[in-house]
Amino acid sequence: MYLDIITPNQFDQFVQTVNEASFEQTSQMMGLLTDRGYQTYALALFDQNHQIQVAAILFGQAVAGGLRMEIHYGPIYNDRSFLKDFLIELKDFAKKQAVIELEIKPYDTYQRFNDQGQATSEEDLELLDIFQAAGFQYGGLTSGFETSDWHYIKDLSGLTPTNLLKSFSKKGRPLVKKAHTFGITLRALQREELAIFQDIVDRTSDRRGYAAKNLEYYQFFYDRFAENCEFMVASLNFSNYLSNLKADQEKLAKQIQNLQDDLVINPNSTKKQNQLRELSSQFETFTVRQTEAQELIEQYGQEDVILAGSLFVYKPQESVYLFSGSYTEFNKFYAPALLQEYVMLESLKRGITRYNLLGFSGDFSGKDGILRFKQNFNGHVERKPGSFYYYPKPLKYKAIQFMKKVLNR
16 A cells, blocks of 8 residues: 555545545645645555555645644545554655654544534544554543534435425524524625625624635635535525514404404403404514614615625535534524525535534534524534644654744734
């Protein structure tokens, strides 16, 4: 067996043959990383029959003492028995490239949980053993949103556009139904409109305290992933919203009148009295919402107003919810829920049966609002194992880290 550099096309051909792969391990991501100034390689382990068994996108940049390189959510393979050989060959490659630090963050699932945090599988200790036997140091399990090790997964297999909504949670179903009543429209942004998406995500990142990407990144992403990604936004025209409210309230008024007529004939019907109270309450709610709609028209005019946006990535193995944002002043319209329903429907249309809503903190106590939102869609959780490290020249690496600490860098 031997390790060799392969072409982006060869890499993508191999990706098509594996059961599990992240969009991070594609020629498109390799191109995006190159666009951003990273040094990149597509590497593959060949068996004695010259067939690829393991492959990975390796990328990095120059740092003090050499190169710091990384494999993010890889390598990819179908047969784990070849993984150790790949890692050993990769160490030799790293030495030849003057790598000072090599980090591998596998996409393998370390353990599965239901969405309430109860384990549904054993820990994958075999994976840890393989990396450590190959000479890699294990960084340990992590928690926290920034580690990106806790993924929320929606299994779409067996679902259709007709029964998708029924598969959501008890809270998720009415949330999506309610969002549909507002007249929200969804559309994909064109490249020249990506500043709209940037603004949405920037506002959200400022609010939640994480670093967002710049406009150039989104442009690179758009160019490289092309039809395999969508920058989707949800918008609402408040004049149309007001018209819908009035129409719905008129329908409600007719239902109330019919109930009142029935109660004249049968005044002791508890069921109809309860229905009347419920509909009357809804009627008042519509009145309040119309007043709010009029205020929104005065503030935002007659144009469509962006409420929220999301970047979705589509690959044969899974679709991914990568970046998103929303404007808090429009939270009551639940636009993000409609964007989630959209990507699942689009995934089914494309024949993709797994949807990865990506990260949350790993906290199941109910305090994590990101997890609470994702739980509306009734999925499960997969925990990634964290990172493994290799230092070709450990003494040199430690000396550099010591000097950085001394110099406070």
